[in-house]
Amino acid sequence: MGTAALRVTMRESSVTAVQGDHVVLPCSFFTSSPLSRLNIIWTLAPSSSPERPTQVIAYDHGQVMEDPALIGRVGFTGVPWSADIFLNDTRPSDAGIYRCLVNNPPETANSGISELELKVLTPPSLPLCQWDGDADAGGSVTLSCSVEDGVPTPEIHWEKLEPEKTALPINMEGDLSGSIQIFNVSSQTSGLYRCSATNVLGTENCYVGLSIYTAPGRPSGVLQGVLLTLSMCLVLLALVLLALWLHHTGQDGWRRRDGKEECYNEIRYTSSLRSFV
Incomplete structure (x- = not known):
């Protein structure tokens, strides 16, 4: 058997x-x-x-x-x-x-x-945000973001939060990291940026504050107009003050001269005149 x-x-x-x-x-x-x-x-x-x-x-x-x-x-x-x-x-x-x-x-x-x-x-771990590049106007900047853990693999997104919320195109570098490149940066590039790592269990974020340095140069047209208007107002004010001062000093001079003329034209008679025989 x-x-x-x-x-x-x-x-x-x-x-x-x-x-x-x-x-x-x-x-x-x-x-x-x-x-x-x-x-x-x-x-x-x-x-x-x-x-x-x-x-x-x-x-x-x-x-x-x-x-x-x-x-x-x-x-x-x-x-x-x-x-x-x-x-x-x-x-x-x-x-x-x-x-x-x-x-x-x-x-x-x-x-x-x-x-x-x-x-x-597992939910995403806290991502790491970094930036590299030239923060002077006209330069280029790279914002990178990486996350260590998360199942399913987290999706990574970059967006600019301030001053205006804008989604940004991202270059994925493997499954757990991604970056964005910004060329010819200007003052409009400055602001707060956020990287989000998201899967079905939640979202974790990290942030980068970017400030673009603009070298001192010629003032803008609006600023030039303001400065020119201010200068003209100061010149006009100075002319008005000068005219008032001249007018005031001129009246005082005429008063003094009129006083002297009245003194010179006054004829005085005395009883001490003598007669000759």
Whole structure:
């Protein structure tokens, strides 16, 4: 009489969790033999280094052994009747390909390994904003923005917020960084710029305040007009004050001269005149 084959299957081909979630990784097996010699091993090939798989948790002859780095975060949900495991407080480092290996001697396994992919969604990390270039009028400036983490990969956008909100074209440099180039900068280029890193879990921003230096030169036409008008007003005011002063001093002079003439024209008679015989 032949020995029945052990069957192992994954009920899901992939599982998605948000960072910090509790998640169950399902692994089903069917056996007709006693479970006294049951052996279950879970391994992980991390997304960051798939060529270096590690053992996550194992069950062997009634004993459970966890990866020391995962103690308190990983466990079986119903061993020995179920090979399902759970993960608490999911992290980006938990993402990757999980393999479930089940043995139950004396049965031989018929494809006793099944696998699934765990995706851990994470919000964007805080982006880093920088600028480089010549901030003098007529020069060119490059604004760059990079973000380290985020699943799905964050989308990067640049926009000018002040004095007028304007979306800006961006040059992507890989998946996690992007820049804009501004040529022939002027005073109108000055303002507040924002880089946004966005995915389904949220948005993070960083900012750059750009001030363009304009060398002193000839004043603008409007300023020239204002200065000319002010100069003319000052000259006119000076002429009015001079005319008033001359008019005032002229009246005083005539009064003095009139007083002297009245004194000279006055004829006085005295009784001291003598007669000659």
